[in-house]
Amino acid sequence: MPRLPLLVTMLGLTLSGAEPAAEPFRKVGIVGLDTSHVVAFTQTLNRGPKVAADAPKFAGFRVVAAFPQGGRDIAASVERVPEYTAKLRALGVEIVPSIEALCAKVDFVLLESNDGRVHLEQLKPILRARKPVFVDKPIAGSLGDVLRMQALARDAGVPLFCSSSLRFGAGTVAVHGGSLGVVREATTFSPVHLEPTHPDLYWYGVHGCESLYTVMGTGCRSVRRGLTEDGKIEVVGDWGDGRKGVFQEENGKARKGYGGIARGPKGEAIVGTYDGYDPLLAEVVAFFRTGRAPVSAEETLELYTFMSAADESKRQGGAEVRLADVLARAKAEVAGR
Secondary structure, eight states: OOOHHHHHHHTTOOTTOOOOOOOOOEEEEEEOOOSTHHHHHHHHHHHOOSSGGGHHHHTTEEEEEEEOOOOSSOHHHHTTHHHHHHHHHHTTOEEOSSHHHHHTTOSEEEEOOSOGGGHHHHHHHHHHTTOOEEEESSSOSSHHHHHHHHHHHHHHTOOEEEEOGGGGOHHHHHHHTTTTSSOOEEEEEEOOOOOTTSOTTTTTTHHHHHHHHHHHOSOOOEEEEEEOTTSOEEEEEEEETTEEEEEEEOOSSTTOSSEEEEEETTEEEEOOOOOOSHHHHHHHHHHHHHOOOSSOHHHHHHHHHHHHHHHHHHHTTSOOEEHHHHHHHHHHHHHTO
16 A cells, blocks of 8 residues: 555645645736736736637746836826736736836736837846847837847847737738738728827837738838828838838728738738737747747838838928938937937
8 A cells, every 4th residue: 555645646635735736837027007908918818818719829828027117208108007007916916116126026028118218228127137028019219219129139139029919910910921922012001199209100000000011021112101082191102013002090981990901913801900919919928938029120120110201201291201211310320420
């Protein structure tokens, strides 16, 4: 007859009657509690996704700590912090006093501050702690800071990527995967809520621009910014060889919310729709597992150059603006020239 300790072990119990130890999980920390994204991401990781069959995509990851401070001077963001802090506490998340304290407790970081201008400084202690990091949109508040952040991550050898949730809508992913062949023309739309502290499209138009880049890919040469027939923002990009990508501000009617259409040699398809936050979060978790970003630094840089060039075109009264010129000026600024 086996001895009692062995029998107890076989039953998965202890002499004290305690439950067996829980499976280990990877610890995720959040910086910036001024966006609804933090609640959505934490609910999925700590309570489970809305679609039960998706649970394996998120298994083994849990949000355990958060640093609440996001931006400091955008009222719509600052006012949200107390509410979202309380909601994360209710989901079992520890609220910590600094980013350094957060990094000491976690394996990975979600940099969620709504204000892109604070991301560069918030990123520095995360990189010093060598924590792989997802940066929510907008990646920064200027093209110069995009360059600075990417250089810091590259020099530190720490995996980083940024994306909107719109990149991973099912229809957009299918076209990105080649369902239409090489896309010849695409038009996407989304809301454009202007925030004076950011380039016009960085704050919210980035969603539709991200969908556009997902189906068109890199290679845009120039942009012209004007207005649609109903007076909304329109940016027309020239990809060369007759390929054209267009971003338009939604109008609540024919272009309501998020959407668009792409055309290629195999037909056309609806793109740019919003399928919730879980598709993005699944990509973030996969990135944490593998260290491989689903969006390249090069594509992110061109996307933000595209949006910056749209502002330059606006300043020039709708003139054609080359992305290469805009990027060169930003690089000269960063280099101090």
